[in-house]
Amino acid sequence: MREILSRTGDKWTFVVLVALRERCMRFNDLHRTIDGVSHRMLVVTLRHLQRDGFIARTVYPSVPPRVEYGLSELGHSLREVLQPVEAWMSDNRPAIEASRRDFDAQSELMEE
Template sequence: MRRTKQVPARPAVGPCARWAGDPEIIREIMDRIGDKWTMLTVSTLSDGPLRYTDLHRAIPGISQRMLTLTLRQLTRDGLIGRTSYPEVPPRVEYTLTPLGDSLVGAVQVMANWSVDNHETIRANREDYDLAESG
């Protein structure tokens, strides 16, 4: 029988070193808030409540399935609220909760960084692809 040598775990460094408790939930939250559809949904709702159809129109490229999934996840996490009105036809509005509103600043910083740096990143990708292909 072959024995495997156990390698001792390295201590966490950087932001991971500051995570007390369950690091898995921190990674899940970072995955959620770093998702492009989450950022676009939060940013769009920062202007006020919207109905599903208006939200879908306001986020180019998002499918109905992905919007539904994103809204469900953000509602579960308490970042957005969903209000149903007993009307015919039924009306549902989505809005940011105070927790979701606290995320808007970070989302806008990321969006602004993307706008400010997209040309440089595009050029870097083209240079990389050219170097890799030849």
């Protein structure tokens, strides 16, 4: 259970699942969509998600080969569970950012 929680609670897993919620995407499209993820970290995250059955990797027979990533049935079911978390984060982001600013300002005062 801990291993599954570690994977599903991972920062990049969540972001990839959000990015793929609407449609399948190619690697470079995903990389451009996800701000801050390195090429290597995206590769590792996609491999883990594919291994765990959350995404499907489809290779189309063309030259060069075209590869797309999309949510599997299991991935869609996980997205449904994560949607309330995503909504909560969106709703509470201003309050969290304000709290961080207040904390940082107080920390600076204490250091002086």
